[in-house]
Amino acid sequence: SRFALFPLPKSKLSEPRLTVNTRVVIVGASEAGLALLEELLLVPHVHFSRVTLLAPGGVPDERVDGVRRLCTDGSAAPGAYDARILDRLSLCNRAVVLDERMVSLEREAKAVVLSDGSLLEYDYLILATGLQDTTLARCGLRAEDFLVNRALSDTAFAVTSNPMQATTLRKMVQVKHAASKEQCIVYGATLEAFAAVSALLEWGKPGKYITMVHPGTEESWGDVFGRDTWVTNRVKEGLKNAKVKIMHGFKLVDVERQGKDGRVETVIFRDVSDGLTSSARSGIRAAEVHGGVVSATGKAREVQEALVGSNANSLSGYVGSQLGGAEQKQAEAPRQLALPCGLIITAATRNVDLDIFNSVNDTGLVYDGRMVVDDSFRTVDRRIFGAGTNTKFSRKFRVRHTMEYFNSREVGAAVAASLLREIDPLSMPAAELAPSSQRGKASPADGFALPKMAANAVDLPHGLRYFCAHRPGFVRTDDCIELQTVTKESVCTLVVDRLGYVGAVSYAVSDEYFDSAAKGDVRKARMMKNRLPPFDQLVGIHVT
Numbered sequence: 001s002r003f004a005l006f007p008l009p010k011s012k013l014s015e016p017r018l019t020v021n022t023r024v025v026i027v028g029a030s031e032a033g034l035a036l037l038e039e040l041l042l043v044p045h046v047h048f049s050r051v052t053l054l055a056p057g058g059v060p061d062e063r064v065d066g067v068r069r070l071c072t073d074g075s076a077a078p079g080a081y082d083a084r085i086l087d088r089l090s091l092c093n094r095a096v097v098l099d100e101r102m103v104s105l106e107r108e109a110k111a112v113v114l115s116d117g118s119l120l121e122y123d124y125l126i127l128a129t130g131l132q133d134t135t136l137a138r139c140g141l142r143a144e145d146f147l148v149n150r151a152l153s154d155t156a157f158a159v160t161s162n163p164m165q166a167t168t169l170r171k172m173v174q175v176k177h178a179a180s181k182e183q184c185i186v187y188g189a190t191l192e193a194f195a196a197v198s199a200l201l202e203w204g205k206p207g208k209y210i211t212m213v214h215p216g217t218e219e220s221w222g223d224v225f226g227r228d229t230w231v232t233n234r235v236k237e238g239l240k241n242a243k244v245k246i247m248h249g250f251k252l253v254d255v256e257r258q259g260k261d262g263r264v265e266t267v268i269f270r271d272v273s274d275g276l277t278s279s280a281r282s283g284i285r286a287a288e289v290h291g292g293v294v295s296a297t298g299k300a301r302e303v304q305e306a307l308v309g310s311n312a313n314s315l316s317g318y319v320g321s322q323l324g325g326a327e328q329k330q331a332e333a334p335r336q337l338a339l340p341c342g343l344i345i346t347a348a349t350r351n352v353d354l355d356i357f358n359s360v361n362d363t364g365l366v367y368d369g370r371m372v373v374d375d376s377f378r379t380v381d382r383r384i385f386g387a388g389t390n391t392k393f394s395r396k397f398r399v400r401h402t403m404e405y406f407n408s409r410e411v412g413a414a415v416a417a418s419l420l421r422e423i424d425p426l427s428m429p430a431a432e433l434a435p436s437s438q439r440g441k442a443s444p445a446d447g448f449a450l451p452k453m454a455a456n457a458v459d460l461p462h463g464l465r466y467f468c469a470h471r472p473g474f475v476r477t478d479d480c481i482e483l484q485t486v487t488k489e490s491v492c493t494l495v496v497d498r499l500g501y502v503g504a505v506s507y508a509v510s511d512e513y514f515d516s517a518a519k520g521d522v523r524k525a526r527m528m529k530n531r532l533p534p535f536d537q538l539v540g541i542h543v544t
Contacts, residue, residue, distance in 0.1 A: 003090075004089065004093075005088075017046065018424075019047045019049055021050055023123040024051045024419070024423070025120060025125050026052070027129055028055070028128040028129035029055035032409070032411050032415070034059070034412065035410075035413050036126060036387055043427060046424050046427070052122075053091070053096065054102055055097055056100065056164075057163040058164060059081075059086060059097065101114065101115040102115075105359040105362075106363075110123065110383065123383065124383050125384045127386050127387070127391075128386075128388045128390070128415075129353050129356050129390050130389050130408075132158060132351070133188070133192075134353070135187065135252055136255070139255045140255075141255065143353075143354075149262055151261035152257070154168075155265075155341075155343055156343070157169050158346050158347075159188075159196060159345065170203060172343075177343050178203060178205045180342050182342025183210070183340065184343040184344075185210075185212075185339065185344045186211070186213070188213075188346060188348035189220060189221065189224055190224060191224060191454075191458050193212065193347035194235060195458050196347055197212060197239070197244060200345075201242055206243075208243040211339070211341075212244060213247045213269065218246075218248050221235075225466070226506050227476070227482075228493055231460075231508045234510070235462060235464065249271060250271060250272065250273075250337065252267060252346065256338075265340060266341070267340075268336055269337045270337075271335055352390050365381065366379065368392065370389075370390060370391050371392070372391070372392060372394050373386040373391050373394070374397075376418040385415055387411060388411060388412065389402070393444055393445065398443065400473065407472065410450045414448075450472070451471060452469060452472055454468040454469060455468040455506075460508075462510065464508050465510075466507075467508070468504070468505070469504065471504065479498045480495050481495070483496060489513035489516075490507070490509040491506075492505075492507045493505065494538065500542050501543070502538055502539055502541050502543060
């Protein structure tokens with residue numbers, strides 16, 4: 001088993017080590033938050049005795065099946081905090097990790113209000129919660145509801161949320177949902193949504209009982225995979241072979257909880273296909289009939305039961321006979337649709353957690369789409385720092401992109417350097433204490449050089465493992481050149497900008513390659529699958 005090993009050479013035995021009792025509270029076990037914590041723990045001459053990490057559900061660990069796909073965006077690739085790095089850091093023995101949520105902030109008292117009503121005092125606070133899917137929160141399902149209602153957590157889940165809930169969901173799918181004929185709905189057009197479908201199929205849920213709902217068109221799938229047609233076609237083929245139903249042009253607007261236990265039984269969608277082409281609308285109607293979705297006429301459950309073992313033509317006649325004249329015309333117009341389900345998984349566009357937003361907004365911290373920080377990653381309160389994808393630089397620095405476009409691990413290390421200037425002045429030379437504007441930097445983001453991991457070994461339908469990384473702040477334009485190497489079992493794509501530098505690299509390989517290379521050895525194939533080459537090192541090189 002893995003463990004942490006700390007050597008102590010003789011030359012260090014007599015070296016004094018300063019103990020700092022400053023209360024440092026890190027909110028969120030995001031990649032930036034863990035990077036910041038790592039930097040604090042590895043300072044050789046200082047021991048921070050009062051460092052606390054607020055991590056609802058604990059620190060994400062991909063060894064727990066279900067967490068990797070449904071919580072950490074597939075963080076098992078080089079550069080992320082996988083099990084090997086977490087074990088070597090020995091976080092639980094060197095810092096206090098609390099399984100609690102921050103619900104509000106008391107700036108004057110310098111305290112964080114936790115979900116159990118207790119107060120956690122701090123000298124310095126770092127908000128590194130990252131971004132979560134907020135679709136269910138917009139429907140009125142708050143995070144605390146999932147903690148007190150087991151039936152709700154068994155029937156609804158938001159990707160990239162609580163790791164413990166992800167583990168519980170995996171068990172419920174294998175024990176209950178896999179054998180049930182109720183539909184599992186996956187909402188969203190993101191990598192996490194496709195990874196969730198792949199997880200459901202692997203856990204034993206038949207594809208004919210899985211429905212994917214996308215708010216956009218089918219053509220927008222290419223943007224999810226960086227416009228890679230090979231990956232897009234393979235994923236479509238995998239979904240088709242698994243008999244997964246797909247709906248386009250519907251936005252999730254509400255969920256209906258029925259029964260005494262408050263479980264989710266019906267999901268309400270709004271037709272947003274008005275601006276789509278006629279072919280796209282016809283595709284939506286076909287998917288609508290094939291998926292058994294009708295307007296609020298009380299027949300949704302009957303169509304759901306008739307779905308299994310039926311084709312689109314027979315279902316079309318069934319829906320027409322059930323709706324009848326005026327109701328059928330109403331169904332052909334844009335409307336709200338109700339779809340009964342046994343499980344809803346949302347993986348749409350991510351945003352700042354609602355409790356974090358209220359805490360920031362109600363206490364006078366500046367919020368402009370993201371929490372605003374200066375070039376030292378401090379908010380308007382000098383004792384509150386921001387780290388990770390939930391932050392952005394102040395507009396006066398003229399940084400075009402938010403922190404989502406930069407490597408979160410590098411951002412966390414930069415925040416740690418700024419924090420150490422406050423709590424350990426000996427860790428930095430005096431010349432480095434000046435702000436970045438006085439050190440000759442045109443922008444605080446100029447120091448970021450590591451590639452951004454957009455997808456770290458994400459498992460997709462059709463047995464694909466997908467990797468994607470891009471240069472900090474890189475946005476693909478029409479004048480970019482695409483260099484692609486395609487084989488029967490894999491594809492590697494380089495996106496080169498107009499200056500000849502590699503701006504993005506993506507790589508996808510199927511299980512067929514690992515099986516053939518391992519020559520039937522299952523263990524060897526699994527080891528090869530978990531050891532993808534470091535393709536992110538190609539980002540930034542010049543192509544002649």
